[in-house]
Structure formats: C-alpha cells, structure tokens
Amino acid sequence: MTDPDTPADSTEGHGPQPAAAQIAAYLAARMCHDFISPVSAIVSGLDLLEDPDAQDMREDAMGLIAASGRKLAEMLSFTRVAFGASSSAEVFDPRELEKLAQGVFAHQRAQLEWAVEAASLDKASARAVLNIAQMAGAALPLGGTVQLKAAQDGQSTVIAAESVGPKARLRPEVAAGLRGERLPDGALHGHWVQAYYVHLFLTDAGGRVYAEAEGDKATFAAVIPALAP
Structure with missing residues (x-):
C-alpha cells in the first residue's frame, strides 16, 4: 500500500525512471x-x-x-479528457465529468456513486477525478460500490474515492505508479501506466496522490492546489 505521508514524487531507491517515449508507448497500448x-x-x-x-x-x-x-463512443469521450488534451477548456463542469465516468462504469461490474461538491474543476483536478474513478472501479473485480467525492478545501481540491466490495484490491503496479516508481518486474504495464500518469500530472500541478487497501475496501485520494490567478 502507499503511504499518505510519503510525497507522490518520492522515487529514491527505485532505479531510473522510464523515458517519455516509453510512457507514451505504454499509454497508447493502454488505450488500444x-x-x-x-x-x-x-x-x-x-x-x-x-x-x-x-x-x-x-x-x-x-x-x-x-x-x-x-x-x-463512451470510452473515447472519457479518454479524450482523462488522458488527452482534446479541449482548450481549463475549467470543467462536474456534471459533464459525471456523464463521462458513468459511461465507463456502465461497462464495469462496480457501481459509481458520484458525490462531487465542487462547482467546477480545473484541468488537473478533472483528469484526476476521472482517472481515480476508473482505478477505483478496477479495484472491484467482483463488483461493489465506488463512492467518489471532490470538494474545495481552502485553496486546494480534495478528491477521495472508496471502493467497497468483495475482494477489493490495490494492484502492486497501481500502488507503485501512484508513488512514482518504475514498473515492477513482471507487472502489467496497462495498470501501471495510468497510475504513473496520474502521479506525473499531479506532481506537475504541485499535488499529491496516494492509495491504500485493507479488507474489502480500497481508498484513493488526491490533493491538488488551485491554479494561481
């Protein structure tokens, strides 16, 4: 499990990080x-x-x-916002993001309970919400419920997702990616690269992300500072 007290960009002792071209190749393979x-x-x-x-x-x-x-169509619409730069918009309506997330959950075993209180989300927060929602759903291979929350806390956006269901899990490669660690030997790069991508863009935004799993619950959380005016 990841340690909430460990900064998301902590990579000491985990070897050289992958090149940008390799990350792009892994992301392309994941989308395909x-x-x-x-x-x-x-x-x-x-x-x-x-x-x-x-x-x-x-x-x-x-x-x-x-x-x-x-x-x-639903997967493409989700991916364009979660992984791409399809829109010039810097601010997103959470209601539109919910449509994208629910479109993906319509094809998963888990159910999504959307509880985003923020009136709007900047690009980094929007991407974080969508990616965390998808990772939280993937943490429930036998089904269950993901409760996703996002709210403004002072000058930051706080995101939390709880995945509750039988045999909820946090894959080692997902935990490693969120910590900013390279792909573990023998692990599946499709799961790792999404988590590592989240680590990268949240670190660039000055934010943090972490996750943990215990019993039949997996928890994901992120904090993203507001953009300077």
Whole structure:
C-alpha cells in the first residue's frame, strides 16, 4: 500500500525512471487495449450481417453493433479528457465529468456513486477525478460500490474515492505508479501506466496522490492546489 505521508514524487531507491517515449508507448497500448474489445465486437456484428448463412441472427448482430458502438463512443469521450488534451477548456463542469465516468462504469461490474461538491474543476483536478474513478472501479473485480467525492478545501481540491466490495484490491503496479516508481518486474504495464500518469500530472500541478487497501475496501485520494490567478 502507499503511504499518505510519503510525497507522490518520492522515487529514491527505485532505479531510473522510464523515458517519455516509453510512457507514451505504454499509454497508447493502454488505450488500444480499451478500444479493441468494442471494435472487435462491431466487426463481428458486421461479419454476421454479411454472412448469408446467418441471416436469422441479423437482429442479434444489430444489437451487438449498437451496444459496442455506444461503448466505444463512451470510452473515447472519457479518454479524450482523462488522458488527452482534446479541449482548450481549463475549467470543467462536474456534471459533464459525471456523464463521462458513468459511461465507463456502465461497462464495469462496480457501481459509481458520484458525490462531487465542487462547482467546477480545473484541468488537473478533472483528469484526476476521472482517472481515480476508473482505478477505483478496477479495484472491484467482483463488483461493489465506488463512492467518489471532490470538494474545495481552502485553496486546494480534495478528491477521495472508496471502493467497497468483495475482494477489493490495490494492484502492486497501481500502488507503485501512484508513488512514482518504475514498473515492477513482471507487472502489467496497462495498470501501471495510468497510475504513473496520474502521479506525473499531479506532481506537475504541485499535488499529491496516494492509495491504500485493507479488507474489502480500497481508498484513493488526491490533493491538488488551485491554479494561481
């Protein structure tokens, strides 16, 4: 588990950090992994439509294409804000962010309870909210509930997510990434790179992020200073 008293940029004793090109490659691979499932399903549906021996499955094929198309659109919309720089906006409406997060949770076993009190979120806080929400959902492989909170505390935005469910877990590679440590030997880079990316942009913003897991609960938290006027 990560230590809340350890700064997010503490990397002493963990070897050289990965190059920017390697991080970009890992992020690209992560996105491709997220998109390939609905794309493959759409192709399968189209193949059924074109198969003269499968015309009795036309309705099923159309349903598969429609559902997979919605999933792909929701994943793309989420990714553009969570990982990209698709918008020139520096301030985000939490209601729009909730739509993005709920779109992703619609395809997970966990349920999301959105309790963001902040009236608006800057870009770093918006990215943190979305990424923490997704990591918190992934911490519940057998389902459960993620309660996500975000509020202004003085000159900072405070974000907290509690994942409660059977066999809640914090993957070692996720914990390492949030601490700013390099990918552990034999670990899956898709889980690590998201956490490491969160560490990078929150450190750049002067913030901190940490997580811990105990019993059937995993907790993620971040503090991000407000941007100077």
